[in-house]
Amino acid sequence: MGLKIYLDGKLVEKDEAKISVFDHGLLYGDGVFEGIRAYHGRVFRLREHLQRLFNSAKAISLDCAISVDQMEDIVLKTLRANKLKDAYIRLVVTRGIGDLGLDPRKCPKPTIFCITDKIKLYPEEFYQDGLTIVTASTRKNIPEAVSPRIKSLNYLNNILAKIEATLQNAPEAIMLTKDGYVAECTGDNVFILKDNVLKTPPTYLGALEGVTQRVVMELAAKNGILCREEVFTRYDLFTADECFLTGTAAEVVPVARIDGRLISNGQPGKTTLKLIAEFRKLTLSEGVEI
Ligand code: PXG
Numbered sequence: 001m002g003l004k005i006y007l008d009g010k011l012v013e014k015d016e017a018k019i020s021v022f023d024h025g026l027l028y029g030d031g032v033f034e035g036i037r038a039y040h041g042r043v044f045r046l047r048e049h050l051q052r053l054f055n056s057a058k059a060i061s062l063d064c065a066i067s068v069d070q071m072e073d074i075v076l077k078t079l080r081a082n083k084l085k086d087a088y089i090r091l092v093v094t095r096g097i098g099d100l101g102l103d104p105r106k107c108p109k110p111t112i113f114c115i116t117d118k119i120k121l122y123p124e125e126f127y128q129d130g131l132t133i134v135t136a137s138t139r140k141n142i143p144e145a146v147s148p149r150i151k152s153l154n155y156l157n158n159i160l161a162k163i164e165a166t167l168q169n170a171p172e173a174i175m176l177t178k179d180g181y182v183a184e185c186t187g188d189n190v191f192i193l194k195d196n197v198l199k200t201p202p203t204y205l206g207a208l209e210g211v212t213q214r215v216v217m218e219l220a221a222k223n224g225i226l227c228r229e230e231v232f233t234r235y236d237l238f239t240a241d242e243c244f245l246t247g248t249a250a251e252v253v254p255v256a257r258i259d260g261r262l263i264s265n266g267q268p269g270k271t272t273l274k275l276i277a278e279f280r281k282l283t284l285s286e287g288v289e290i
Contacts, residue, residue, distance in 0.1 A: 025094025029154030042287025130256025136161035143206035188247035242269030
């Protein structure tokens with residue numbers, strides 16, 4: 001028996017999980033999504049992810065047509081159908097099927113699907129040795145156009161930066177705002193530690209409000225680590241005492257080198273290692289039971 005996918009009210013086999021070429025999610029990137037994780041039979045921060053999904057939908061005037069509780073049931077039901085306890089979950093809501101015009105009013109019903117699969121973990125050496133990353137020359141879209149707080153199906157801005165990273169054999173790229181401030185990475189948020197203060201770019205600069213980013217800020221507070229949302233530049237990255245990235249897939253991952261500059265001595269710092277350990281502890285002790 002193959003992987004079961006939730007698609008518009010039904011659980012279908014992977015090969016049958018197909019959507020129309022007239023779906024505006026495909027034609028225009030008109031839709032929103034979430035990437036969520038389950039650990040040991042529990043879905044981590046599910047409510048926060050669902051809230052962000054519904055906020056993203058609200059911001060693009062997309063009515064999901066179901067409640068947050070019903071969306072939660074879809075995620076749990078799909079995980080159960082696949083007997084998954086540790087999983088990566090991709091939940092997607094598109095504008096649905098319309099005609100070839102942009103007008104969302106031609107799309108009467110959103111398309112909802114949920115993919116749950118085994119998680120592909122990052123190699124352990126990423127956590128032990130830290131990542132070597134680069135700054136992308138592709139700037140972040142300006143938040144005055146499409147807010148990067150919307151987790152939309154249009155990821156081209158990030159994909160262009162990701163292409164720059166992969167051309168340089170880097171697993172991630174730092175993305176700057178049009179004014180040259182550090183915003184985030186292509187699929188992760190960024191933190192630096194300088195003089196015992198943890199800093200992450202403020203949301204208004206134009207970055208996704210990461211669920212993992214918020215968890216790390218909570219963990220910092222609980223562990224007596226001062227943490228602030230503050231603007232900073234590449235200079236601050238290069239001269240940081242520590243640097244790490246956060247994301248649902250990556251969790252908390254140290255950065256060893258950026259654009260050829262070693263971060264401190266290139267070894268994951270004490271605070272980073274503490275937060276990695278605290279984060280892992282948390283993922284094993286909380287979450288919505290499948
Ligand atoms: N910034 C961006 C632009 C993201 O897409 C994050 C930050 C981290 O947010 P969370 O809530 O996960 O802590 C993301 C999320 C992938 C992949 O395959 C990653 C994301 C989205 C889609 C795919 O690595 N990241």
